[in-house]
Amino acid sequence: MTNKPKLRALIVDDESLARTNIRYSLQEFDHWQVVGEVNRGDQVIQSVQTNTPDVVFLDIKMPGLDGLTVCQQLQSLDSPPFIVFVTAYDVHAVEAFELCALDYLLKPFDDVRFHKTIQRVEQLMFNNQQQTQQVAQLKAVADDHLKKLDTLIVRSVGRIQLIDVDKINWLSTAGNYVELHLDDQVILHRVSLSHLEKHLPVNDFIRVHRTAMIRLSLVSEFLTLADGQYAAVLKTGDKVNVSQTYKEKLLLQLGIE
Template sequence: MQKIRTVIIDDEPFSRDELKFLLERFPEIEVVAEADSGERGLEMIMTKEPDVIFVDIEMPQMSGLDLARTIQNMKKVPLIIFATAYPDFAVKAFRVEAVDYLLKPFDDEQLNETMSRIRERLHGSEKTENADSVAKLAVDDNGRFVFLSPNEIFYLFREERETIICTKERNFSSKLSMKELEEKLKGYPFFRTHKSYLVNLNAVEQLIPWFNGAYQLKVVGRKDDIPVSRNYVKALRERLEL
């Protein structure tokens, strides 16, 4: 098993110890260094070249956000997971391309979701490295911002004034329009099947004739029927090589 080299950066010893303890149950994680300041964390990143860093935001002198901005020009930028007691920094975290945003006190479910995103990003990094598109989307999860890889998204649809983003197991909401999200997802295999639906073609399981030349789609792991308008059928069949 290839280890995920990890550095924990937090000025509070208890928080570092708690996070290290929780990460020990993931056998692929190897904590290669800890740091009690942003400056020391930067030194550890330069010398240890980790795959992932867990970093607190509120630290004296160099904050976690300052550290994240500083490392953006490195040749190898580690995945950034912010671990903080302050939910108000989520938008700023997204702007420095954080993969996730853990709120203290940590819980198992939250950490499991973060680990899923880490695995997805590291596993799929070669496929998306040169794409002219986002590396992840910030979505609302009951007041907490979550960062989704496009590969996790099965389909999106418009509902009143929100866009609903559907993964295999959960739905999230976004204030962005379908057009805005479609632009952000360029470079990934998403296809507009209807004026209100955008589907990840890698998740398509069935294409079912409906009526008057229209079709319905089903995606893996979901029971929903996704409409395919007649105007999109020909192009969709070509994309699916049918």
């Protein structure tokens, strides 16, 4: 049990003895930490924002605001804590669970019942933490993969080509395909330009038109054409249209004011 991360608890009850009972009960669990105690319902939100508890042990009948109202307010926070109601009144149990209470302890409770509450809280808390960590790890792996994308797999009838991203000079749309413009050939890839925009190295390629992306390092000229249109000339000799929508971003990337 000692290898578990600390769980932070806030105790809310207008009776000093009730707060003491919960505090002493939590002391049996070395991975629990009481970060605050409050005796009025209208002080809970501020205490939660200050002490950032994982769990609030919350009485229902209190001065200021009752516990059910406090619970509703807590649910509006970006990261609300879990709620365990601790009360002498069982008439509010259904409403409490409808407000997403994790458990409902009736006073006076014994050690066995309190241990069940702790087990329920820990099971949910640690499962949530593991799921959050797994999602974060998967996202990190995916982000890292996208940042390091260096090869495109292009499939065609009877053929699979591995295209080195470093060899792509620019890209343009062609119906349901994207044309990959290399030095010596143009390769059709069945994918959207928007999809590639999300996956290609952001420091290497820039969107210049709804139909085109170019390698930034290959730009040799920026042209203002007679008809009010714009174009980028690449070192390969290719001239790619630049729309008004993307002009400013391109000029900024080129260091042109």
